[in-house]
Amino acid sequence: MAFAADLSTLTDALITSVTKISPSQKGSAHIQSLKRRVQGGLRTGSHTRTDQFAVAKQLEGLQEKFQVLNRDELAEALRSRLVELEGSRNSWLPEILSLLLQLSDRPALLSTVDRIGKKDKPSEAPESLSWSDLNPEGAAYSGEGIWEQVDFTADSSDDDDFSSVVSDVSAPRHRPPSSTSIEEDYIVPDEIFTPAEDDDLIVCIEKAQFWRIENHPPVSQxxxxxxxxxxxxxxxxxxxxxxxxxxxxxxxxxxxxxxxxxxxxxxxxxxxxxxxxxxxxxxxxxxxxxxxxxxxxxxxxxxxxxxxxxxxxxxxxxxxxxxxxxxxxxxxxxxxxxxxxxxxxxxxxxxxxxxxxxxxxxxKSSTDQPMRCLDLLYDLICMLEALGDESASRRLAKLFFLCFKTYTRSIQLWMETGQVDPSDITFFVRANREGDLRTLWHDWFALDEGPRRQKIPQFLETSVQKIFTAGKSMVFLRHLNALLPETCEKSDMTLDEISSSDSLLLLPFSASVESAFEKLVDIDHSLSAIRLREELDEKCGLWSALDALQHVYLGKDMSVLSMIDAKVFELIDRGRSWDDRFLLTEISRTAFSSIPAIDTSRLLVRPASTTSRESRNHRSVVILESISIDYGLPWPVANIITEEAICSYQRISTFLMQIRRARYTMVKQRIRDARNTPVEKDDTLVYALHHNMLWFIDFIYGHLTYLVISTATQSLHSALFETKDVDSMIAAHQSYMSSLEAQCLVSENLSPIHKAVISLLDLCVHFADLQTAHLSGTSNSKEEDDEEDSMEAVKIRPTKKGPEDEIDSDDEDDDMGHEHTLTVSFHDSTYDQQMRKVKLQFDHLATFVADGLKGIARADGLPSWDILAERLEWRRHNILR
Known part of the structure; x- marks a missing residue:
């Protein structure tokens, strides 16, 4: 407590003496604030001890610095003294060494061993110097000028001071004024001038300057x-x-x-x-x-x-x-x-x-046409080689290959890593914004050829697509986590070997460039393409996806499709909610669940909008175009089988389903007709029409599935096995889909024939509806007068049923349920007249289809069209008249 009181008293005295504040203001807030701050500064332990390890580290660094600067003697002297200090340590040694380090001034430059050594020697008494020891005559200390003030800044600079310190560090800091003499102005020695006897040489040099007018006076000519x-x-x-x-x-x-x-x-x-x-x-x-x-x-x-x-x-x-x-x-x-x-x-x-x-x-077109210089140099070398100027062509070829190697750095980076150098404005690959992985191959990168292909050298145009494919393959593999090992060294060696003088002597220049670039491209392209092909085949499920598309869209397994068709067609005939997407999706997934190649979770059925469906006739097969079956593919496979290809699959699937719809209607009608109506003698035309229509439907469907689709699919598999990269696979599949669209009559240029076939299918449905309406009309007309029998208008309305009838129906409902959607009338024409009209329409449409197929077969020469046209033509002559 006594110490605290003394400290408080001393603090008050310190504040009073420094701030000059009267002692009467001792209790003011300002004085108390100053007192707290002073006590905080004087508090014991506010300043920590020096870090001895940091000091030791600084000394070690100083020794290393001496050794780096070739001042080994200083390093050795410092080390020996530190070892000596270790024997007599005390608690304040780190503080002392730290102070010495802070006071040091460029020790590596200004310190010398001599200066350090003198400290070790016992001090000697300086010898006394008297005036008599100095020679007053001709010495620097003679005369009265020794007592004058000397201006050291006039004839010296910082560099002079620095050099004097370095040269003689042992000299006393304060020298006598007479030791620094003022230097006189520098006088150029006479010997560096041309002596007077060499005036002739000067005159000769002046006369050699012929451009002087005085040397060559003009002479009139x-x-x-x-x-x-x-x-x-x-x-x-x-x-x-x-x-x-x-x-x-x-x-x-x-x-x-x-x-x-x-x-x-x-x-x-x-x-x-x-x-x-x-x-x-x-x-x-x-x-x-x-x-x-x-x-x-x-x-x-x-x-x-x-x-x-x-x-x-x-x-x-x-x-x-x-x-x-x-x-x-x-x-x-x-x-x-x-x-x-x-x-x-x-x-x-x-x-x-x-x-x-x-x-x-x-x-000045090097910026607008970045490849023009390379093209011109290439053409120049080819011209010189053709003229036989081997020396110039060989030297310029070396220059060309140096430029070409620099140019191909961006190409090598792209082919080996799939990266685009944004700083290279001459590169012909442009990176677009990354998006959906399903469009990686098609949308993420593009060929930026520039106007008139100015970003592509003329001699590399044939290899540009292969370069583009190799880079995209690397990007594809990177997203599949299946990158290739580095191949940069092989590519560099290829260019160096081909650009050597020995190689240029063996082949013409154009062949040398082509060979060098082909090797550069093929090394990376083949490796990346093979690796990507293996990944698509083994890990990405390419073949299972193709098999799934065959089942879902192209009717590979009729046993599965028949279950879907029966439910959908039955709902359409009954006029119920057949277009419920949840119901259709569930039906499709249940039916396809038995096929291992199909992942039912990827299957989705979506009907079209309500407005487009209401505008169509429910008894026409065109209504089936409202059903859209989607099968989601893995993103690697989706890059090969594009959205356009899926749309083509859907059009073919809809066309096949329309054919099955017409056949389903005719078969169901014949079954009902056989159950409920006795055979009539005058129904020969009806039976003939039924037979020929059913034959037409069966032959069309069999031709498309067993001949066209089966043959094209086998060709696709063979083509895919022979492909070398993804572009070839995409091209093979696009060719396959184009061939299917044409042979299945769903391409745009075959739309007249396709519409005629659809009309034939609608005619088959109408034929079945006429028979159904006739059957219902005949049974009803037995209770009416004979005058109204032939002109009976049959229009059956749907009857109300319970909820249980939507799932389970009896045999009678199965037979007559489709009549709920019929709107057939015999008011304007009789049943026989309408049957004869159906026959005329069938003959006309069948003839149109057969003639159209023969015409396009002669133009394009597809064998499937010839086969279909000949069969339809043969059957047409056998139709009963």
């Missing part, structure tokens, strides 16, 4: 003409400077051309010959200058950057050749000849001249 004669060496050097892109006096650069100053002449050459010679040099220089300007243009396309670098290397080689020629001119006894120089320049600038012509054709 006629009216308004003047010329200056120069040496051939001077003209040759001017030409070399011009070819190197330097400004000269003889050649002027005007736009893209090199103009010649005709005021310079040679003493031993005519002006016309010299002008012609210089014109040749000017044309070559203009082309080379165009190349120099091209490589200065910034390029954003990767392969164009590689192309510019290759052209720049060739320019460097050309400049080096010119420098060697110029160096040869300086040799003693060398011969200077402009003609020889022209021959040498033409030889070494041939490749650059060809590139200049190509660049001129390229123009």
């Amino acid at each position: 006629g009216k308004d003409k003047a010329s200056q004669t120069i040496t051939e060496l001077q003209l040759a050097r001017e030409t070399i400077f011009m070819l190197q892109g330097l400004p000269t006096s003889v050649f002027w650069r005007l736009d893209d051309d090199a103009e010649i100053d005709r005021s310079y002449t040679l003493a031993h050459s005519s002006n016309e010959s010299l002008a012609s010679l210089l014109q040749c040099f000017g044309e070559i220089g203009a082309k080379i200058n165009a190349v120099r300007d091209f490589i200065k243009t910034p390029q954003t396309i990767p392969y164009m950057q590689t192309f510019c670098r290759g052209v720049e290397e060739r320019l460097h080689e050309f400049d080096g050749t010119l420098s060697q020629v110029q160096y040869g001119y300086l040799s003693a006894g060398s011969t200077i000849s402009l003609l020889q120089l022209l021959a040498d320049v033409r030889q070494h600038s041939h490749e650059l001249a060809l590139l200049a012509e190509m660049i001129a054709r390229l123009g």
